[in-house]
Amino acid sequence: MSFKLGLCQMRVKTDKAVNLAKGEAMIREAAHRGAQVISLPEIFNCPYSGKFFRDYAEDQSGPTVALLSSLAKELSIYLIGGSMPEIAEDLIYNTSFIFDRKGNIIGKHRKIHLFDIDVKEGISMKESDTLSAGDHMTVVDTEYGKIGVAICYDVRFPELIRNMALDGANLVILPAAFTFITGVAHWDLTMRARAVDNQIYFAAVSPARDQDGHYQAYGHSCIVTPWGEFCAKTDFRESIIYGDIDIDYLNSVRDQLPLLQHRRPDIYRRSK
Amino acid sequence: MSFKLGLCQMRVKTDKAVNLAKGEAMIREAAHRGAQVISLPEIFNCPYSGKFFRDYAEDQSGPTVALLSSLAKELSIYLIGGSMPEIAEDLIYNTSFIFDRKGNIIGKHRKIHLFDIDVKEGISMKESDTLSAGDHMTVVDTEYGKIGVAICYDVRFPELIRNMALDGANLVILPAAFTFITGVAHWDLTMRARAVDNQIYFAAVSPARDQDGHYQAYGHSCIVTPWGEFCAKTDFRESIIYGDIDIDYLNSVRDQLPLLQHRRPDIYRRSK
Numbered sequence: 001m002s003f004k005l006g007l008c009q010m011r012v013k014t015d016k017a018v019n020l021a022k023g024e025a026m027i028r029e030a031a032h033r034g035a036q037v038i039s040l041p042e043i044f045n046c047p048y049s050g051k052f053f054r055d056y057a058e059d060q061s062g063p064t065v066a067l068l069s070s071l072a073k074e075l076s077i078y079l080i081g082g083s084m085p086e087i088a089e090d091l092i093y094n095t096s097f098i099f100d101r102k103g104n105i106i107g108k109h110r111k112i113h114l115f116d117i118d119v120k121e122g123i124s125m126k127e128s129d130t131l132s133a134g135d136h137m138t139v140v141d142t143e144y145g146k147i148g149v150a151i152c153y154d155v156r157f158p159e160l161i162r163n164m165a166l167d168g169a170n171l172v173i174l175p176a177a178f179t180f181i182t183g184v185a186h187w188d189l190t191m192r193a194r195a196v197d198n199q200i201y202f203a204a205v206s207p208a209r210d211q212d213g214h215y216q217a218y219g220h221s222c223i224v225t226p227w228g229e230f231c232a233k234t235d236f237r238e239s240i241i242y243g244d245i246d247i248d249y250l251n252s253v254r255d256q257l258p259l260l261q262h263r264r265p266d267i268y269r270r271s272k
Numbered sequence: 273m274s275f276k277l278g279l280c281q282m283r284v285k286t287d288k289a290v291n292l293a294k295g296e297a298m299i300r301e302a303a304h305r306g307a308q309v310i311s312l313p314e315i316f317n318c319p320y321s322g323k324f325f326r327d328y329a330e331d332q333s334g335p336t337v338a339l340l341s342s343l344a345k346e347l348s349i350y351l352i353g354g355s356m357p358e359i360a361e362d363l364i365y366n367t368s369f370i371f372d373r374k375g376n377i378i379g380k381h382r383k384i385h386l387f388d389i390d391v392k393e394g395i396s397m398k399e400s401d402t403l404s405a406g407d408h409m410t411v412v413d414t415e416y417g418k419i420g421v422a423i424c425y426d427v428r429f430p431e432l433i434r435n436m437a438l439d440g441a442n443l444v445i446l447p448a449a450f451t452f453i454t455g456v457a458h459w460d461l462t463m464r465a466r467a468v469d470n471q472i473y474f475a476a477v478s479p480a481r482d483q484d485g486h487y488q489a490y491g492h493s494c495i496v497t498p499w500g501e502f503c504a505k506t507d508f509r510e511s512i513i514y515g516d517i518d519i520d521y522l523n524s525v526r527d528q529l530p531l532l533q534h535r536r537p538d539i540y541r542r543s544k
Binding site: 162193267 | 464499
């Protein structure tokens, strides 16, 4: 049993209408090419900068969710709506809405871990100045099995992805906009490690780099197999990548090297 | 604050006396060159094959521990005795004895996760046919801070290394004899991921490959920085590698990107 996954590495501009049109065009293209599950990148309808989040934020009844829902239904695809600034009770979240083939929302992931860093001679960000953090892990049911969804910095925490695998996720999709510095240092490594440790498919989807934009995303969207190989990968430019998610292959990897069965949770429980 | 770590990638032969002599010579060489903490590889005094383990096994009062203890004392070093088949109450363990500068045993790690795999067209092993599994995580105190010790397949379980970091380990040393197939696929990746995710130094020490031996170890002993870079690395041949373990650098990485502080254990606790 396998299915085709499509990741839309779109260039995000300042104009929301332009972003929605571009996202729609890429989703249509990916569906046309046979992708059954399609994902947009992190913060796809708004420039990646805290100063824009509140102005661009919508709630679940806003136009962005309406568009994504209608596309999922019309094209009969599972759609991971990358992420967008969501407003709820006057708080702003970095949220991924997830749709089934009928356009129903089957999951909503709010980024759990906010990116507050200060890399010397590099980039400084404090997402928690503008964003609130999610409070739950997100794994959705599909006809292809369970799919986990996390956002960008969430991937730095192996516990989260492990728990998704233990809950039965065969594929984790990560809309993510790493910085250039952390991307060069850790992007490939982290995506591959999560795939290999958990013997899952791991897909990361970044915005394309916009040289003139507010934020230089690393790009390099990729799909990694449960054995840690790239079955799809790109550079920093706008493109759609595709990979076959092959659950039989995943199971064969787990049969050969039964990592999840060999765990010793009795020992991992810390005494302090 | 920093100190020099030396990893002895020694070729393990069939003759135990030859192995002890080689281990001693390499430890003396590493100490002579200024290493303050020195490690041997996994199963350094015995061929890596289940059929030898019982015959070669010793208990804590045997000649191998006596030799290692006397070397640690004479050279005034911290010594991680790779690992060796240990016999205790008629059970055999894959055990790493750890010595302080006075030759005292300050830790004893018994390999927790036994390597039972069956890679198609590749290697098949079932360690649990001959070995019993350890039941605890091992982190020892030194004047340089805490050091975690795990053995080979233990590294496949990110929970274990995470718990060492949470217990304060700045450095994890892994005597390990990966197979060639899993080594090519996952050695560099796994060692680097453990270092980056936990922002620790991670050191893996393999036997050298012995083309005529019972087991073809992958080699490629390495030391990885908390940012995921190799500060020491070798190929499959016999050699000693050295790296500076710089705790100030480790702390600067954690100051810039405070991963361990950003964890959300409230969410990682699984409901089922």
